Amino acid sequence: DAGVTQSPTHLIKTRGQQVTLRCSPKSGHDTVSWYQQALGQGPQFIFQYYEEEERQRGNFPDRFSGHQFPNYSSELNVNALLLGDSALYLCASSWDGGGPQHFGDGTRLSIL
Amino acid sequence: GQNIDQPTEMTATEGAIVQINCTYQTSGFNGLFWYQQHAGEAPTFLSYNVLDGLEEKGRFSSFLSRSKGYSYLLLKELQMKDSASYLCAVSPNSGGYNKLIFGAGTRLAVHP
Numbered sequence: 173d174a175g176v177t178q179s180p181t182h183l184i185k186t187r188g189q190q191v192t193l194r195c196s197p198k199s200g201h202d203t204v205s206w207y208q209q210a211l212g213q214g215p216q217f218i219f220q221y222y223e224e225e226e227r228q229r230g231n232f233p234d235r236f237s238g239h240q241f242p243n244y245s246s247e248l249n250v251n252a253l254l255l256g257d258s259a260l261y262l263c264a265s266s267w268d269g270g271g272p273q274h275f276g277d278g279t280r281l282s283i284l
Numbered sequence: 285g286q287n288i289d290q291p292t293e294m295t296a297t298e299g300a301i302v303q304i305n306c307t308y309q310t311s312g313f314n315g316l317f318w319y320q321q322h323a324g325e326a327p328t329f330l331s332y333n334v335l336d337g338l339e340e341k342g343r344f345s346s347f348l349s350r351s352k353g354y355s356y357l358l359l360k361e362l363q364m365k366d367s368a369s370y371l372c373a374v375s376p377n378s379g380g381y382n383k384l385i386f387g388a389g390t391r392l393a394v395h396p
Contacts, residue, residue, distance in 0.1 A: 176326070205383065205384075207384075212388070213389070214387050214388045215386050216386070220382065227382075228377075228382055230383065262327070264384075272329040272332055273317075274329065275319075275326040275327045275328070277325060278326060
């Protein structure tokens with residue numbers, strides 16, 4: 173039973189570029205949440221997708237956007253990258269009916 | 285506002301017991317979670333408390349006092365592999381498992 177998978181593992185971009193990160197949820201899960209984790213900090217909630225709609229959003233600018241597909245997989249897009257966007261981006265999936273969120277290994281994004 | 289506090293670092297000896305405290309102030313409360321995160325890896329779910337009291341799961345136990353906004357994670361019979369960051373997280377929304385608000389994490393070092 174595959175867990176949450178994310179791609180790519182690592183990514184290097186320059187300021188002003190755009191990036192797309194991908195996530196496949198754990199089997200049986202229908203909800204996907206995205207978090208940003210800076211070094212030495214806890215994850216910060218970006219947004220959550222359920223039934224292909226953004227259900228909740230954290231305190232992140234509109235440069236951060238997402239999408240959920242009919243198979244429950246999800247993408248996180250970040251436009252106009254800033255140096256401060258360098259972080260580990262974690263995807264977490266869960267079942268809307270209950271149960272904890274399960275995390276993927278994340279995508280390490282570095283902005284030069 | 286939303287605030288979750290936990291100690292930054294702790295050290296303990298192999299075979300001993302350690303207690304990691306977490307205090308929280310959130311606009312709502314729908315449960316408290318503990319996750320373990322080894323360096324460079326995904327956070328993994330350890331425990332969930334929504335009612336006051338102690339939840340025991342093998343070598344790990346978690347306690348919650350909602351009136352005090354306080355939780356702790358108790359690790360018994362410490363092993364070297366328990367060296368990791370421990371993240372305290374609160375789900376502030378009613379109606380199910382939604383976004384998680386994380387503390388900065390407690391880095392635990394277990395030494396022989």
